[in-house]
Amino acid sequence: MSVQIWTYLFIFLSFGLYIAIALWSKAGSTHDFYVAGGGVKPVVNGMATAADWMSAASFISMAGLISFLGRDGTYYLMGWTGGYVLLALLLAPYLRKFGKFTVPAFIGDRYYSQSARLAAVFCAIVVSFVYVCGQMQGAGIVFSRFLEVDITTGVIIGMAIVFFYAVLGGMKGITYTQVAQYCVLIFAYMVPAVFISLMMTGNPVPQLGFGSELTPEYGGGYLLDRLDGLSETLGFGTYTAGQKSTQDVFFITAALMFGTAGLPHVIIRFFTVPSVRAARVSAGYALVFIAVLYTTAPAIAAFSKTNLMNTVNNAEYTAMPGWFTTWERTGLIAFNDKNSDGRIQYVGDAATNELTVNRDIMVLANPEIARLPNWVVALVAAGALAAALSTAAGLLLVISTSISHDLLKRSLAPHITEKQELTYARIAIFVAVLIAGYFGINPPGFVAEVVAFAFGLAAASFFPAIVLGIFYTRMNRQGAVAGMLSGFTFTAAYIIYFKFISPELSTAQHWWFGISPEGIGTMGTLVNLAVALLVCRFTPAPPQDVQEIVHNIRLPGEHV
Amino acid sequence: MSNTHALSYWKANLRIVGTLLCIWFIISFGCGILLADYLDNFRIGGFKLGFWMAQQGSIYGFVVLIFVYIWQMDRLDRKYQLDQENHAKAEKDAAQEVRS
Numbered sequence: 001m002s003v004q005i006w007t008y009l010f011i012f013l014s015f016g017l018y019i020a021i022a023l024w025s026k027a028g029s030t031h032d033f034y035v036a037g038g039g040v041k042p043v044v045n046g047m048a049t050a051a052d053w054m055s056a057a058s059f060i061s062m063a064g065l066i067s068f069l070g071r072d073g074t075y076y077l078m079g080w081t082g083g084y085v086l087l088a089l090l091l092a093p094y095l096r097k098f099g100k101f102t103v104p105a106f107i108g109d110r111y112y113s114q115s116a117r118l119a120a121v122f123c124a125i126v127v128s129f130v131y132v133c134g135q136m137q138g139a140g141i142v143f144s145r146f147l148e149v150d151i152t153t154g155v156i157i158g159m160a161i162v163f164f165y166a167v168l169g170g171m172k173g174i175t176y177t178q179v180a181q182y183c184v185l186i187f188a189y190m191v192p193a194v195f196i197s198l199m200m201t202g203n204p205v206p207q208l209g210f211g212s213e214l215t216p217e218y219g220g221g222y223l224l225d226r227l228d229g230l231s232e233t234l235g236f237g238t239y240t241a242g243q244k245s246t247q248d249v250f251f252i253t254a255a256l257m258f259g260t261a262g263l264p265h266v267i268i269r270f271f272t273v274p275s276v277r278a279a280r281v282s283a284g285y286a287l288v289f290i291a292v293l294y295t296t297a298p299a300i301a302a303f304s305k306t307n308l309m310n311t312v313n314n315a316e317y318t319a320m321p322g323w324f325t326t327w328e329r330t331g332l333i334a335f336n337d338k339n340s341d342g343r344i345q346y347v348g349d350a351a352t353n354e355l356t357v358n359r360d361i362m363v364l365a366n367p368e369i370a371r372l373p374n375w376v377v378a379l380v381a382a383g384a385l386a387a388a389l390s391t392a393a394g395l396l397l398v399i400s401t402s403i404s405h406d407l408l409k410r411s412l413a414p415h416i417t418e419k420q421e422l423t424y425a426r427i428a429i430f431v432a433v434l435i436a437g438y439f440g441i442n443p444p445g446f447v448a449e450v451v452a453f454a455f456g457l458a459a460a461s462f463f464p465a466i467v468l469g470i471f472y473t474r475m476n477r478q479g480a481v482a483g484m485l486s487g488f489t490f491t492a493a494y495i496i497y498f499k500f501i502s503p504e505l506s507t508a509q510h511w512w513f514g515i516s517p518e519g520i521g522t523m524g525t526l527v528n529l530a531v532a533l534l535v536c537r538f539t540p541a542p543p544q545d546v547q548e549i550v551h552n553i554r555l556p557g558e559h560v
Numbered sequence: 561m562s563n564t565h566a567l568s569y570w571k572a573n574l575r576i577v578g579t580l581l582c583i584w585f586i587i588s589f590g591c592g593i594l595l596a597d598y599l600d601n602f603r604i605g606g607f608k609l610g611f612w613m614a615q616q617g618s619i620y621g622f623v624v625l626i627f628v629y630i631w632q633m634d635r636l637d638r639k640y641q642l643d644q645e646n647h648a649k650a651e652k653d654a655a656q657e658v659r660s
Contacts, residue, residue, distance in 0.1 A: 066615075071596070074614040078588050081619045085584050088626045089577050093633075207616060211606040222606030240611040242596065250593050280633060284626040291619050298615040554570050557642045 006378030007146045014184050014382050015161055018389075021180055022165030022173045030418050033170030033425055034101040034401050040175055040272040046285025048175045049269045051182035051390035053080075053260075053286070054293060055131070056138025059185060059387035063366075064359030067301035070231070070239040075249055079256025081287060081294050086261040086463075088283035092270040094470045096279035097553045101271060102398075103264040103462060104406040110469040111477045112546050114411060119484065121406045123461050124264045128395040128402075129436070130454045131265075135392035136440025139385055145330055145364065146381035152441050158389060159437040166393045166400075166433070167426050171272060174393045181386035186292055188383020192367040192376050193296050196303045199370060206299035218310075227302055230309045235348030239305070245508065251519030258525050259455030262463035265394040268401070276556035304362045307369055312355060313346045320344075323368035332358040332365070392436065400429035453495055456517075460487035460524025468532055473550045475532065478539040483532025491524030569640045576632045580625050587613070587621040 027033040040048070058080070066073030098106055104124055108117025136155055143154025165173040190206075197209030200218055214223050224240055231239045242249065260266065269286075270279045312320070317335060327333045334356045335344060346355040364384075367377045404425035409416060416424070461484045468475040468483070498506040498517045508514050515523065541547075591599060596610030604612060636642075 071611050071614055074592060077615055078592055078618050081622050082584065082588050085580075085622050085625050089580060089629055208605075211604070211612070213606065224606050224608075224611070240608055241600070246593060250589060253589065253593065277630075277634070277637070280626075280630045284623070284630055287623050287626055291623050295616055295619050551566065554573070555566060555642060556637055 001374060003374045003377045004147065006375045007381045010378050010382035011147075011385065014180075014386060017180050018161060018165055018177045021176045022169050025169045025172045025176050027168070027170040027172045027422075030101075030405075030422050030425070032172045033422055034271075034405065035268075036170075036172040036175045036272045038272060039274050040282075042273060042278045042282035043285050044175070044179055045269060045273050045278075045282040047182045047289055048178035049266065049282065049286035050289035050293075051178040051185065051386070052269055052394040053266055053290060053391070054185065054387055055391040056135050056142075056384060056388035058293065058297075059189065059384050060138060060142075060360050060363050063297040063300040063304070064362035066298050067305040067362050068359055069243075070237070071242050072244045072249055073298070073301065075253040075256060077294055077298060079253045080260055081290060082253070083257040083260025084283060084287040084290070086257060087266065087270075088280060088287070090467050090470070091261060091267065092279045092283045093276045093556065094553045095267060095466070096270050096273060097276050097556060098549075099271070101268070101405055102401050103267050103466070104402060105410065106469065107462075107465060107480075108406070108410065110546065110549060111465075111480045112543065113477045113481065116477065116481050116484075117406060118411065119481070120462070121402045123457065123484075123488070124402045125399055127263065127454045127458055128265060128398045129432075132392050132395040132399075132432070132436045133439040135388045135395070136436045139388040139392070140440050141360075142381050142384045142388070146378070155437050155440040158385070158392075158440070159433050162389055162393050162396065163430065163433045166396050166429050170400075170425065170429075171268075171397055174390075174397055175272060177393065178390045181390040182289060184386040185383045185390070186289070188379040188386070189293055190296060191379055192370070192372055193300050193303075195372050195376060196307075196366065196370045197299065200303055200306070206303075207295045210299040210302040223302060223306060227306045230306065230313075231348075234309065234313065234346065237348065239302070245514050247514050248508070248511075248516050248519055251515045251522045253519075255459050255519050255521030255525075256455055258459035258463045259457075259521055262458035262461070262466070263454075264402075264458075264462070265391075265398045268398060269394070300366065301362065304366045304369065307366075308357065308362075309346065311369065312344045314343055317342055317344055321371075323365055326368075327361060327365050332361050396429050396432050396436065399432045400425045403428040453492070456491045456495055456521030456524060457488060459521035460491040460528055464525055464528040464532065468529070470550065470553060472536075473547050474536060474541055476536055476539055476542045479532040479534075479536030482535040483528040486531040487524045487528025490527045491521055494520045494523075565640065569636070569642065572636055573633070576629065576636065580629055580632075584622070584625055588618045592618045 031037055062076055065076060095106060100106060100109070102124070104117050104120035107120040108114065136158060139158035140151040140155040143149055143157065144151045147154070165177050169176075193206040194204055197206040198204050200214055201209040201212040201223060202215050203209040203212045210223055212223065214220055214226060219226065227239045231237060237243050270282065273279050273282050312324075317337065324333065328335065336354050338352065338354050339345070344355050345352055347353050364380060367380060404421050408424055409421050464487065465480050465484050468480065494512075495517045498511070506517065508516075512523075591610070592614040596614055599610035599613060600608040602609040607616075
């Protein structure tokens, strides 16, 4: 069977599964719609959180990014997993005890302020929208490359599926489809990795394989030593050594960690479990499920980089295998024969380098480069779609609850009935799907740039405000609002300046302390903390009932 | 639950969280970034140690940290009789005893 037929088969089967789950788990109340009834088991929630968290970018782009960054790619790996330690130890159990539906609800109640609530609604919606556009775009790309339909059709199919189960089932439908999506995506990610690891090193575990010796066919010797050698010879720099400055890697890692812990679509997953203990346990499970993919990604990065350099460098252009021309057609690989010798020179020096490779190819074309069977190649499409759709659904739910619950029920229209609130939630998700779809079809050029935004802003606004709200009883409205505003403004200004106003100045010598815009969220977090603590000292303590809330969320169980 | 009881529970909680966050910092920012170049002088199999800590070891460490946290908090909750499942059960048993 051809790759296309396999792809259709896998996509058809997986989508059928998602729809069946949606029909089975229809939401009947706002409690179902917002937090899946609040009775989700920790393992189930852990799996759903993992699918929620691992986006199209994690699935399609991350291994490729690491293979081009070498050891510096570490900041994605540690940043996007280490944040779960913060989430588990500093946020999840307490927010679960607080027991409301959304992050703005916590901010609004803890800081006894409608304007803080509205500011949090605004941040949550902006962050989630930025993210969801990327997911829709990812789904469109997969459809267009694997099924050769145009991107518009691809995005519309994706929208229809998400729309169906998110509108019908709310958090309940999303939770159980995410469990299925996790299984699909992890299977699709692991199978090619295991195959390639076996082929190149004889070790079936990719995490061990990339530290093993190559098989004699590949020339023997440790894989990473070979990779270092090849990279150095071709002028790319040593793969296993850092190229970026230590402080920049440090700050980017921290910004991604704080951002991860502050992202509303991840936090709300912990409102769905029955108890404080279950929140702790499900954070543990979530990280286990995430770690499976995140420890495999650097292995894929090393395998595919070695494979790519071995295959293409100094090879005859006309003798290139079939996948090369297929991906050339999509523009992900481009060959420009600068010295007209008919051979491909793939080197680090930009003046003589003849091959440009898009990072996404490391996952998307990896099975073809390694000559794996057709069904494995087709699996990747189903996996990438599962990753994109599961994350999109989680984000759309944040947008919808922020509007129907925090904006309408808690602020503008407190008298609506539960049934009306549920209707508004469904309308909000419907509109959000349409807008996200529009941006998926007509992607604004700045999607890649704004991802730095989403993490930086979540790190500089939500994370410190929530942590202070739990761990510092004395923290008051004035301090928190001033902190969030200054952290948000500082981070946004720095990113806008270097990404949009003067991108040509965005080099290490112009950055403050050598910190790139990706890492500035860490500074924003510190600014937020400093301002909040300072303002708090000179303003009155929060009212007694708010202090009671803080004492109460610190204790698990229903006492006090 | 009395205020002093709650306060000492909270202090014990902070000690656990504080200790684990120190370890979190050492394995990620310490071994994976600040000391990575030095650790690269050692090897495990085909991995240089600093590189392995950065791309593999730290992630395994994070998983272990969360499970140690769950275990420690379970112990603490039991000690202060705040564990929700057992507590609910104990109350139910007590209520049944009163009825019978």
